[in-house]
Amino acid sequence: MKVVVLFSGGKDSALASILLEPFFDVELATFAFGGHDTDGAAKEAARVLNLPHRTIIFEDEVLEEALEMLLATGHPRDALNRLHRHALEVLSQDWEYLADGTKREDRVPMMTPDGVRSLEDRRKVHYIRPLAGYGSKTINTLASSYMDFETLNSEVHPASDFEVGLRLELEERCGPDLIARVFPANHMHTRVIRRKRI
């Protein structure tokens, strides 16, 4: 059985993929916005993990809707949830098993229980969160056993996650002052640089 994992190149989505690998043929998918080449980090991490990877470009309308939410709420939460939900909908067109790297303590992005039920029933898919039952401490221990990863400042080294794409688009349109008001400062992310114990 094939499963597609929503992949940012960081340790969480990488560990989710590694946990699924003995039971599924794992494929990785990264979403990007048209104007910005934000999938580089994910492509490189997928190569390191030795897993097939593809980049999917969000439609312009989805980006516009997310930016509107961002400006209306002054907070990235709803926009990030919207992008996450849309990404899973897109993946459900081509895969029956969908997964991501959201973990026990995560709050955003996160599908609601109703959203999960709706996605699974409407699209006849299985949505799996391999890390939903793992705490951060356990995930860090396991991730360190199976890969080397580095922790980077997202402003200096962009990740391939939704937040980076949104920031770049918003900055282009509204300048850095608004970015500083809407997004938390010093956002950090991880990037897989080597796989261990294959």
Added chain:
Amino acid sequence: MKVVVLFSGGKDSALASILLEPFFDVELATFAFGGHDTDGAAKEAARVLNLPHRTIIFEDEVLEEALEMLLATGHPRDALNRLHRHALEVLSQDWEYLADGTKREDRVPMMTPDGVRSLEDRRKVHYIRPLAGYGSKTINTLASSYMDFETLNSEVHPASDFEVGLRLELEERCGPDLIARVFPANHMHTRVIRRKRI
């Protein structure tokens, strides 16, 4: 690394064990009450899965406390949660990694987020719910791929789960009429009978 899985002999805790097996040395533990030999189903399922198994007997005080809760509330929920929490506490004395077969849709037994944090911080353990991010449909598909299991009526073929132990104790003390009022009728459970694709 060793992990102990709270094991009833059914498909959920068996699948949780199978999902952990590529990453941990899995050991199974079943809890029973002193007076009743309820661990037979779990022992046999552990043999079929080819995983090491032990039975741990609940202390009398724990049983008494659970029975009091059952009689006070007229519902098994709090008593089952109490037994589950106590079982994890007991396991945390000998193992650093603890797991169970609770899944996405389960409501009872279930640790609260605060209970999980307290257990992990106080006892310096990692609590893992391998099936927390899997829905019932996905679990049934995966379980059917990796094992044959049968669905049985718990009154005719007792399972090795907390509910069966509590029912037997309560029936012994208060008779079958109370059982019918406190526990849902026609409780069914699954039992692993063969492992596939080892």
